[in-house]
Amino acid sequence: MGNQSSHHLHQNYRYLFRELPIGNKEVMLRVNRRRFKCKNCHKPFNERLNFVENQKNFTNRYAQTITEQVVHSDIKNRAKNNNLTSE
Structure with a gap:
């Protein structure tokens, strides 16, 4: 897949990511990750998160x-x- 940008929003998904704990509490980030459609091939792809x-x-x-x-x-x-x- 190339590095072309797209503004054709296809869907929104919510993902959970484990983050560093705060004190003794586990922290999970709930992030909205957008899916776009390629304007050339029309295949959906996920937004990249840095x-x-x-x-x-x-x-x-x-x-x-x-x-x-x-x-x-x-x-x-x-x-x-x-x-x-341990795996």
Whole structure:
């Protein structure tokens, strides 16, 4: 797919992304992500979000923090402390 812009709004979707916790509370971001249609081929595509990678359900900031924690600890303990699986 190219990098052409489109103003042909197709749909709106709400996505949930895991973000860094506040205190001991989990934080989930509910984000409206727009879908557009390509004006050339008419295929729909998602709006790009600069704070999350494609097909991920967590923010880049969250991923970076977990990665830094694993460097200073082991995966099993980090997964347990962050309510994640070790995979």
